[in-house]
Amino acid sequence: MFKYIIRRLLVAIPTLFLTITLIFFGLRVLPGDPAAAMLGDNATESAVEALREKMGLNEPLWKQYVDYLGSLLQGDLGYSFISNASVSSQLFSVFPDTLKLTLAGIFFGCLIGMPLGIFSALRQNTKTDGFLRFISMIGVSIPPFLLGIYMILIFSLKLNLFPSNGTGQGFIDELHHLFLPALTIGLILSATIMRYTRSSMLDEINQDYIRTARAKGIPERIVVYKHVLRNTLIPVITIIGVQMTGLLSGAVITEAIFSRPGLGSLALGAITTRDFPVLQGALILFSVAVVAVNLLVDISYSIINPKIRAK
Amino acid sequence: MTTLLEVKNLNAGLGEGDYRSLLDQINFTVKKGEAIAVVGESGCGKSMTALSIMGLLPRNIKIKSGEIKLEGVELTSKSQKEMNEIRGKEIAMIFQEPLTSLNPSFTIGNQIAEVLKYHTDYTAEQIKEKSIEVLKQVNMPDPEEKLKAYPHELSGGMRQRVMIAMALACHPKILIADEPTTALDVTIQAQILELITELQNKFNMSIIMITHDLGVVAETCQRAIVMYAGQIVEESSVEELFEKPLHPYTRGLMLSAPRLGNPKEKLHVIEGTVPDPDDMPKGCRFSPRCEFATEKCFAEEPPLEQVDKSRRVRCWHKLL
């Protein structure tokens, strides 16, 4: 297993490197001049040229790339064009907010999705199952920003139960503020988790060894909770890794709608000010997070699953 | 010998509306300590018969009528919960694919202990001792070590031994073995068949051996039931059956399988295929493939007739 983890780590490094490279070239190969974009339509040519010089855009591409990699290795993501603050410190100061939101979202996603998936599978092909499947279908078809807006419309504006923006002061108030945005992310994630749990459970229930367990005369509840569930939920964990990019995108947009500080708000703010270095930094940080989470999920999966453990 | 299990006029089929009969008038008994074979090709209903006895029929297949009595106690009317008292304790079952029949996420020890946990009052200590004991009984090398192993760490033959150990743990009266060696290599098959026979004699256990292989029948069983298209077509002691099969299908089966030691020039052929449950032939179900079929066979279904004390045949033109 140790070997597996090492190998997985070694695979993650080139992936990360490639990702960062893709981001770099992706942004430079595409048409359009970031300097011009940053300054807006009314900028003079000399101003644009000055900015290009300042941003290093006039250097040859390979030099820009080497410089970019070099500073990345030192954890240097450049300086904000607007505030001149270090991008990395800016990112890390709001990182906990995004982390909190994402984790709370995953919590809600599992809390809602897993039991409903199990429930639905146990009632396969009944009306309840059909209803739950339809609901989950809507869940995977609704973009997070729309759900966020509807949550605000209903729970903040109509019912006045939860605040629609900000983070709040103190633990209870913070939780109160966190609830709606986390639920937004959680509900969308729960639809996927539910569908996956259901299908994974149905696969499991049809396995030969479940028949063996029944033939042993074990109570049905033990068959379900011990033999079926364990093998069902292990693969479900892995989809959180798969869903990570979606989750983070959801977090970005949810932060925007609920006016919460975080990586998403920072990135969106940087769009209005055309703060290129901040945007690039956020993108890199998000990509690193995705690679890291997938790595973690794979490793924990290898620890739980005896088949991989043996290797 | 006392009768242990009695299956009487068992009918089972698929679905409610467009009912498809899968088992038709299944009648047989199993006596204490005997090994009885249920033979037939795929789709003849042999596994279905076994699952009916276990109360483990798939959800979409229902028993329509008939009785299954274990020592005089009716099983078909029992709830799943009540059946759990019987399964694994009174009647145990092993399956064809030892690889997929064991849960990959739990150790061998855990899976054997489970049977004992729900059928006995043993303490954890006793359960462990007993687990090692049954593994020894199935000739498992280093049984103590094997308790900690996961199924994928064992070979196919070893896994089937674990399945048998699990089945034996509570000393069942009947062991149903559903094609227990079909997925195994021939040298491993010999080991497992020898083991099953050894255990049958040691514990005076009854065995229902479900197989398509007449060789397995001849080597391990005393009595045989031949099934075709959901019906019993012949029942006999194994010696008599191989001496002189009475049903054309039984005879055809025996002649069409190449047999070691006599490489004949030409194999016997049963033309055609097993009929689909959707579209059963009228009259005798074997008639379209039978070389002896007459008009009567195509029109009327023959009854399962008692020929002598121990033989029954379903045929208008028994090969007497």
Next chain:
Amino acid sequence: MAEPAIQIPNEQTERKKKENVRSPEWAAFKKNKLGMAALWVLIAITLIAIAAPLIAPYDPYAQNVANRMQGPSAAHWLGTDSYGRDTLSRIIYGSRTSLLVGVVSVALSGIIGFAAGIIAGYKGGKIDDVIMRVLESIQSIPLLLLGLMVLVAAGSNLVTLILVITVGLLPSCARIARGTTIDIKEKEFVKAAISMGSSTTRILFHHILPNIMSSLLVISALHMTSAIMVEASLSFLGIGVQPPTPTWGNMIQDGFKYVTLNPTLAVYPGIALIIVSVSFNLVGDALRDALDPHLSRKR
């Protein structure tokens, strides 16, 4: 507790009804009522999008400040927006953008992604490693943020928007194509074809493609939903298709600004968006169920 069905090994082979033999997939699809309904909805919406100028009651760009922020009425069935434009007409025109972005990016990503996946799956080895590693890297870049960056850097326009979404969809296109290709490649009819002397091209087009086509169709239907959702999200953030061109995303953004005054402004285009994306998902799911009842549970 319901007793789940146990699969019956070999006991009886499922035989399909004779009349469905030619296209058992289509016959199975037709049985799925929800999927069929969704298909009709999509056909209707496509027709509406094509015939928008004939159907829309008003010019979607015609402002009428006197008539702003009106609720539903006989004249304006879904009311008017902050410039007094007719919401219904704008929703009808908005469907054009959604479908255009969806169809073009799904088609583009399909052509490139499926080809890459089939090659990776069929050739294996180094080529496979390289293609998959690149796609894995693309997959770890959050699409929405990438879209933000690129659209900011390159300026918002429809072509860039479509390109971004295309890139985002590539990895899963390739993954599906690769997986199914590997499945089919291992089948013995492919080995038989090789031993008969079939060329690689012939094997790809005669044997592999027809057998993976259905899976590719399924993923394409599901990708329509993703593409439409991303387009709407970017437009909602104000960096997708720019106003005054109506899209559901920028209409929702516009409505969200005035959410306290007239919440329905954000609701109607949202409902249109959900109907379309649910429909594509339903069609995709129904297709998958029809193609392989076992596969349907794998997600």
Next chain:
Amino acid sequence: MAQTLVEQEDLLVVKDLKTHYPIRNGLLGGQTGSIKAVDGVSFTVKKGETFSIVGESGCGKSTVGMSILRLTEPTSGEVIFNDKNVLEKNKHELKAIRRDMQVIFQDTYSSLNPKHTIKKILSEPLVINRKMTKEKREERVIELLRLVGLGPHHLNRFPHEFSGGQRQRIGIARALALNPKLIICDEPVSALDVSIQSQILNLLEDLQQKLKLTYIFISHDLSVVEHISDRVAVMYLGKIVEMGKREEIFNHPQHPYTKALLSSVPIADPKLKNKRERIILKGDVPSPKNPPKGCHFHARCPFKMEKCEEAYPSYVHVSSEHRVACHLLDS
């Protein structure tokens, strides 16, 4: 069954064939070892005979078949078919050789393209290799169907509309389309029910006589092998342990493994039950990933000697055709 074997020409000569699969388990997916699926196998197949390769799962018998066809690329050795070395040929030349070598598989489901009609399946080899008019092709397809006991009314059906036995007939018809000289039958009846199995075995025998075919018959089923073969090779962990004429192998087996294998087969005759001498082997077949040193069989062999653990035995010729790799015969 074939005619007298004396003076028959060799159709296929396999010399020291090795097919090793790499085990990639290193840190960067590097190769850490290899599975020696086929490890130095040599035999000849004569024109018109049925040569069988028999063994348990994992012994490499199917890999031998696939390596001859180069559907699996062998690591080394020679495969000389009709005086041409198959392993040295380029893609184009290989195509020409392959026309004369066809294959039938075990799994009748996966061996036919589910999206093609029977007509398309049977036309394909003709389209690829022969310049034929459409009418000629259709005639040939119908001729092929008749040859395997099917008829023109089956032409426009799809594989899933047939039973397993019928699908195997279609597989055989496809293999026959190009008039091959050699057919490699890879477990062709293992997935079939007994009554269907005999239909297919009889068909294969009829076709062999009618079309002067040569078969390499790969199977784990000793009864079937005894029935159909002229000569038999017994494989164990990548090597042939014993090879000879059918009667020699089945009536006078020399290798302890062959003996054990034969005595393991359940015989459908209860009278023989207690009369047979049975050798029940202990333990399992070792993994081909790391076979035991010396003779691969020594761990399970009831007659193991010291030197069995040290060196792999060389072949001893019992008769002109019959050779055995066992130290018991050394002296």
